[in-house]
Amino acid sequence: MQFVIEHLSKHFEKREVLRDINFTFTEGKIYGLLGRNGAGKTTLFNCLNRDIKTDGGQFFLEDNDARREVKAENIGYVLSTPTVPEFLTGREFLKFFLEINASSVQNLKTIDEYFDFMHIDPQDRDKLLKDYSHGMKNKMQMLVNIIANPEILLLDEPLTSLDVVVAEEMKQLLRSLKGGRITIFSTHIMDLALDLCDEIVLLHRGELEAVDRTNLGDQSFKDRILAALREEEDA
Numbered sequence: 001m002q003f004v005i006e007h008l009s010k011h012f013e014k015r016e017v018l019r020d021i022n023f024t025f026t027e028g029k030i031y032g033l034l035g036r037n038g039a040g041k042t043t044l045f046n047c048l049n050r051d052i053k054t055d056g057g058q059f060f061l062e063d064n065d066a067r068r069e070v071k072a073e074n075i076g077y078v079l080s081t082p083t084v085p086e087f088l089t090g091r092e093f094l095k096f097f098l099e100i101n102a103s104s105v106q107n108l109k110t111i112d113e114y115f116d117f118m119h120i121d122p123q124d125r126d127k128l129l130k131d132y133s134h135g136m137k138n139k140m141q142m143l144v145n146i147i148a149n150p151e152i153l154l155l156d157e158p159l160t161s162l163d164v165v166v167a168e169e170m171k172q173l174l175r176s177l178k179g180g181r182i183t184i185f186s187t188h189i190m191d192l193a194l195d196l197c198d199e200i201v202l203l204h205r206g207e208l209e210a211v212d213r214t215n216l217g218d219q220s221f222k223d224r225i226l227a228a229l230r231e232e233e234d235a
Contacts, residue, residue: 001027001063003070003152003182005208008057010040010047017043019206021057025182027151030174032197033186036229039203041186042080045154049077061151070152073104076145080157082137086130090120090140093129097144105147118143119169135166142170146177155185159192171196190225204229 008021017040025031035041046052048059048070060067061074085093094111109117115125118139129137138158145153155174159167174183174196187193193200200211202225211225 001061001151001182003059004062004067005048005059006057008044008047008059009055010043010052011055016206018047018054021206021208023201023208023210025152025184027182028179029198030178030183030185030196032193032200033184033203034190034193034200034225034229035186035188035203037188039188040206041188041203042156044203045077045156045184045186048152048154049075073148074151076148076150076153078138078141078145078153078155078158080160082134082141084129084132084137084140086128089126089128090115090132090136091125093140094143097147101148105149114143114147118173135162138162138170139166142173146173149181151181153181153183155183157187158185160187160189190222194222200225202229 003025005021005023005025008018009016010018021044033041033044043052047054050072059070061070062068088096091111094114098105098111112122112125115122120136120139124132124136129140132140142158159170162170174185177183178198185193185197202209202211211221
């Protein structure tokens with residue numbers, strides 16, 4: 001399975017944020033979408049999730065040369081700022097999600113098994129979500145997206161503000177779940193992208209560019225990325 005983007009563009013008034021985006025993502029990999037603050041990473045995700053309308057281009061899934069439309073159920077989107085119904089407890093939220101998605105979700109675990117899977121302590125499961133920490137809200141947001149089992153998972157800087165333990169748990173989880181789906185992980189932190197991701201894709205000057213992984217982790221590799229991103233500032 002591949003996720004193909006062709007000639008995608010988006011502008012806001014006179015500012016062209018995305019300019020003729022062309023890229024093909026392949027299943028089974030975590031792609032690090034690396035770009036400076038304001039480069040358009042969230043705009044790209046919002047276009048792919050159809051939260052905002054594109055100005056041109058298309059995107060689709062491709063299996064053995066057969067194209068199919070990307071539908072809502074094909075995409076999971078984890079926001080940088082978790083959005084959860086804070087008037088519900090963690091257990092109520094998870095139960096509600098499973099009930100309203102009963103026709104499309106294979107519920108293979110009990111609610112407590114799902115909590116165990118996400119390392120959410122028993123004493124926190126019946127607390128109101130408004131009393132959850134940022135990291136715990138992020139875990140809940142991630143959990144419902146994992147249960148939905150989308151073919152494309154968009155992660156908009158989900159680890160940036162997490163403590164070191166929770167961030168490491170989430171990285172291990174993402175690595176274990178990458179098979180059979182396309183994971184696109186947005187970040188502006190290069191070391192995080194290099195640690196987690198199989199492929200690095202730069203978003204700069206409104207375009208996507210794959211980075212050759214030769215000498216991955218060497219200073220020369222980092223220097224190539226920094227040089228490319230500095231071009232945007234110079235421009």
